[in-house]
Amino acid sequence: MMDDLKTRLKEMLTSGAIGMVIGYGQKEIYMADGSREYRTCPVFLSRDTEIDRLVWNRHCVQNLVTYLTKEEYKESGKIALMVKPCDLKAIHVLEQEKQIDRKRLFIIGLTCKGVMAEKMGIDEGHLAGKCIKCLDSSGKSSAVCTPDEADIVIETLPDGDMPPKGKDISSDLEGFEKMPSEKRWAFWQNQFLKCLRCYACRSACPMCYCEQCICDMSRPQWIDKSPHLKGNFLFHIVRAFHLTGRCVGCGECERVCPMGIPLMLINQKMIDTVKDLYGYESGKDPEQAPLLSQFKMDDDQSFIK
């Protein structure tokens, strides 16, 4: 199946039907002890001779939709993109917000059976947090996600046995919410104090595409730029709020965070809140109106005096 895909992509690249392939490829890494390891990373291929680098395995955890809104790829013609079923939700949100043109996109849908959790390039040896939810929703742990509305579907599944499940974020969330509010504040104080303001979370997020981020503005400067507690707190709350009703829970922000801040805890809370209050699920349908640009007459107002 992969071979068919590669032949087809080569043809498309030579004929100029697509300008670039963004997919998963392998990279050789030299370790400190002299040994070599292979890591799966995003690759950007614009020549047909490079197509053989594409792979599909359990380490394809990255969400490649992020690259679609980056300036460099806006002008590169039609893009063929390797998309897992969960990443498709991010495409829906971008379509909904009129950020991408679906006609400029050739979606290579991957049939997925869960990918491995990875933290800063290190394999954690269990399923990624997002997969647990995805696989549970279809009732059985060995479920297979199939992408619909892809232009071409790869039915090959990654080799190997099912990796063990990791910890489920919703149980973390439950425990966290039981803590008294001072403890919760102290927890986030400690987490946000670690933040270096490297903005890796912002770069990795498929939804953070603003040309000028509010965090970069200096006139007026709403959010302090130096990494101290006030600025960090504001940055993280604003980041979470800007993703409310848009976050699709791909977990990229947490995966790329060099300081290990559990950003998915806060994102998952907002995903649950939005579902609870408004029955809204982001990325479900590209046609639906964004959460905050619509309202219902009977929205909850029990908190308003």
Next chain:
Amino acid sequence: MKKIKDKPQESEDLLLEKDRLWQPRIVAFLCNWCSYAGADLAGTSRIKYNPQIRIIRVPCSGRVNPLFILRAFIDGADGVLVSGCHPGDCHYSTGNYFARRKFALLKRLIEFCGMDERRIHFSWVSAAEGSKWSQVVNDVVNAVYQAGPFTGFDLPVFSKETEIETPADLCKQGPERFAYSIDLMSRTGKK
């Protein structure tokens, strides 16, 4: 990992003194067409209410960016009140409906982060509700008064045993520990 020690105990007299001197600082965002006029009515009707509130007039409750609320806390407010027209009465027809969604989500978000729910308030006050306005303000001031001064952005007090001696030790202990030491050195003025 970092530990937060309890705040140092202050003597009872000092606490009482502080208690007496401290007045809550509350920022109120009022919509021009209803709540601001309501507050105006309360004034012209000579209704007395607590004076610890600072009013900022905005065109509509829909104009209140959640960032305003957060920024108020950063800049030293102890509580925030946002007030607008009743649903259906908005001068711009639907501004407060959109605002309602934003506020509901913001409230959930910052309460999840551990903000005291007594510090953030929302209300609908119409131009004819001068007495409701005074009631709302009194309630808010009481609630914030009970919650006490907002110290959420003060640096946590680290306990002695977690302090680290030299930067070389820090590097051995991984990035998490290192970040903590930077905090310690640059922020708490470590000797």
